[in-house]
Amino acid sequence: MNKLSYFRPAIDAMSGYTPGEQPKLADITKLNTNENPYPPAPGVSEVLKSFAADKLRLYPDPMCTELRHTAAGLFKLDIENIIAGNGSDDILTMIFRCFTDESRPCACLEPTYSLYPVLANIQGCEAIKINLNEDFSLPDNLLEQAERANLLIITRPNAPTGNSFTLPEIEQICAEFKGIVLVDEAYVDFANDSCIGLVKKFDNLIVSRTASKSYSLAGGRLGLAMADVQLIDGMMKVKDSYNVNALTQVIAIAALRDQGYLKSTVEKIINSRNRLTAGLIKLGFRVIDSEANFVFAAPPDGDGERYFNQLREQAIIVRYFPGSATGRFVRITVGTDEQIDRLLEFTSTINLGT
Numbered sequence: 001m002n003k004l005s006y007f008r009p010a011i012d013a014m015s016g017y018t019p020g021e022q023p024k025l026a027d028i029t030k031l032n033t034n035e036n037p038y039p040p041a042p043g044v045s046e047v048l049k050s051f052a053a054d055k056l057r058l059y060p061d062p063m064c065t066e067l068r069h070t071a072a073g074l075f076k077l078d079i080e081n082i083i084a085g086n087g088s089d090d091i092l093t094m095i096f097r098c099f100t101d102e103s104r105p106c107a108c109l110e111p112t113y114s115l116y117p118v119l120a121n122i123q124g125c126e127a128i129k130i131n132l133n134e135d136f137s138l139p140d141n142l143l144e145q146a147e148r149a150n151l152l153i154i155t156r157p158n159a160p161t162g163n164s165f166t167l168p169e170i171e172q173i174c175a176e177f178k179g180i181v182l183v184d185e186a187y188v189d190f191a192n193d194s195c196i197g198l199v200k201k202f203d204n205l206i207v208s209r210t211a212s213k214s215y216s217l218a219g220g221r222l223g224l225a226m227a228d229v230q231l232i233d234g235m236m237k238v239k240d241s242y243n244v245n246a247l248t249q250v251i252a253i254a255a256l257r258d259q260g261y262l263k264s265t266v267e268k269i270i271n272s273r274n275r276l277t278a279g280l281i282k283l284g285f286r287v288i289d290s291e292a293n294f295v296f297a298a299p300p301d302g303d304g305e306r307y308f309n310q311l312r313e314q315a316i317i318v319r320y321f322p323g324s325a326t327g328r329f330v331r332i333t334v335g336t337d338e339q340i341d342r343l344l345e346f347t348s349t350i351n352l353g354t
């Protein structure tokens, strides 16, 4: 007889999220999890060096007051419009807890960041998947498809595809959708524009950000959400009390304050992204126009999995997403120029059906 499970049926039925691998091997070219190849701002090292271990005896500021002040100055918002999280995954968890349940579905794009359906499963809410067009643009009937949802997630730029959507499209969605619109801007510092300016205009809009990509702080874990005061107040009720640790609060402040450094690393990554895109196109790849720190590229023979494995044999690790819309592609994080050269040089030596 099967032993009765202690778990809720929803948890037994779901698979957990599969994070991109973090191989320990030396000498690999790691282009699989959209980390930043450059170090965090110099101020971060200084803060780390001068941080007194004794401070760790005390709980951190549960409200992240100074950090939110810094972010408020940066985004031209009030501190009451901002909440901080242990990475933007924590922000996403709060949002699912606040706005979804068995009778309040969420809607997200397909393909998109694969954590959303996992959070939906945990919450026991339906995840309505809105198929993107063949070129990964938004479908005309998006709002119709999302109608039953209480939470609509637009990832902009999208992952793993890298393309963005226009601001007028987002404005129209915010104006017409009856529930909460979450614009996940994890990659927005590499993009042409942001939705942050719409936060004051729409009381149903939440914009989320992360320090993991453009600020090189994936290991530090900081996410932010910006929204109308009432939404932030509600999210404060569900967050873990001390969700951002003391060390992260101070290093994140140092990182956010150094916008010059941010600009310089973002610029380097965009230049490398352009080189990578041009190099792959020259080799016959289809490359989706990227506004992120990665490119989504299909080899000429359309066999993304084979190319992924060929790269892997050379210790070049990228990400492959099986599936009808994604299986022809691989997602390549924009690394340093040396890493990009290594990938392009190897790719030019293999037969990919051109």
Ligand SMILES: Cc1ncc(COP(=O)(O)O)c(C=O)c1O
Pocket: 033, 034, 086, 087, 088, 089, 090, 113, 155, 159, 184, 186, 209, 210, 211, 212, 218, 222, 223
């Ligand atoms: C679209 C998107 N949102 C959010 C995240 C989570 O970022 P973090 O939890 O590191 O802030 C990621 C990470 O890859 C992502 O791709």
